[in-house]
Amino acid sequence: MTAAEAEGDERAVEAALRPRSLDEVVGQARVRDQLGLVLEAARMRGRSPDHVLLSGPPGLGKTTLAMIIAHEMTAPLRLTSGPAITHAGDLAAILSGMNEGEVLFVDEIHRMSRPAEEMLYMAMEDFRVDVVIGKGPGATAIPLEIPPFTLVGATTRAGLLPGPLRDRFGFTAHLEYYEPHELDRIVHRSAGLLGVELRPDGSSEIASRSRGTPRIANRLLRRVRDFAQVRADGVVTLDVARAALDLYEVDELGLDRLDRAVLDALCRRFGGGPVGVSTLAVAVGEERETVEEVAEPFLVRNGFLARTPRGRIATRAAWHHLGLAAPAAVAD
Numbered sequence: 001m002t003a004a005e006a007e008g009d010e011r012a013v014e015a016a017l018r019p020r021s022l023d024e025v026v027g028q029a030r031v032r033d034q035l036g037l038v039l040e041a042a043r044m045r046g047r048s049p050d051h052v053l054l055s056g057p058p059g060l061g062k063t064t065l066a067m068i069i070a071h072e073m074t075a076p077l078r079l080t081s082g083p084a085i086t087h088a089g090d091l092a093a094i095l096s097g098m099n100e101g102e103v104l105f106v107d108e109i110h111r112m113s114r115p116a117e118e119m120l121y122m123a124m125e126d127f128r129v130d131v132v133i134g135k136g137p138g139a140t141a142i143p144l145e146i147p148p149f150t151l152v153g154a155t156t157r158a159g160l161l162p163g164p165l166r167d168r169f170g171f172t173a174h175l176e177y178y179e180p181h182e183l184d185r186i187v188h189r190s191a192g193l194l195g196v197e198l199r200p201d202g203s204s205e206i207a208s209r210s211r212g213t214p215r216i217a218n219r220l221l222r223r224v225r226d227f228a229q230v231r232a233d234g235v236v237t238l239d240v241a242r243a244a245l246d247l248y249e250v251d252e253l254g255l256d257r258l259d260r261a262v263l264d265a266l267c268r269r270f271g272g273g274p275v276g277v278s279t280l281a282v283a284v285g286e287e288r289e290t291v292e293e294v295a296e297p298f299l300v301r302n303g304f305l306a307r308t309p310r311g312r313i314a315t316r317a318a319w320h321h322l323g324l325a326a327p328a329a330v331a332d
């Protein structure tokens, strides 16, 4: 199998594990309740639901919820992403092909180009866009009607969205990291679907090392399953889970290689900070966005790293986790 085939295979497994209805969604109780109400009300009125904005770190269920919205409204779903919309024309092409009631999912909506964003304001509010033909003084704007649709936008950071765009969403939900007992349920559910034999303590070990993230829980389950098949008798016990996760360098608190690299650079190279996030990203050889949107939210939430106006600083817990003595001035 080539690397691309393996990746396609992983994606197919991920798709198979997605909950298909709100009832199947584990955790996020408040979002589920609120969204359920929005959808129910829209169904009763026979209208498209309001536009929905979902924010939160990667892997917490934004795409899953978009699919569920379409499924519960028995509406078709169209998927695109901010980086794929580089010109207003790209968006006009998508919008002009929409059917009534369709759900348009725009992942990473904060990365859409500015002109496209402005076109989207009008489309969201008036179900109309102005398509500009030509350039300079001879340019003309041709108004184009769009059938009512529901936009579901996903962003890792709602704060990056311009106010006018944020204001046009009728319902905004912020997804939080999951609690270990919720991840435990997700791991059990996935194991059932994948036909993996799982002991309760094996499952809770995977859950507690999953960085509060369902996508990671499912991925770790698959890696532990590989280990169980090859190195044990196929059953995921506590010992098997521990040995497999150690092999994959996921530590007992769920920090992965990138998380540890960030803390390591922060403590060892920059004396615990404060240091700018761009400098930190260069030090670990990653994009700034990856450090900011993937590693940091988890490290901040778990009290390892603090964002201050002067830059990032390591907490005492970070020094401790790396097995280093913290300088006396470090705050808890």
Ligand code: ADP
Pocket (backbone or CB within 6 Å): 014, 015, 017, 018, 019, 024, 025, 026, 027, 028, 057, 058, 059, 060, 061, 062, 063, 064, 065, 154, 186, 214, 215, 218
């Ligand atoms: P995002 O779009 O936020 O990056 P996804 O919706 O792609 O995240 O979710 C990643 C994976 O995690 C999906 O394959 C799905 O199986 C699983 N998942 C996410 N949220 C939940 C949930 N609340 N309950 C069960 N599984 C979930």
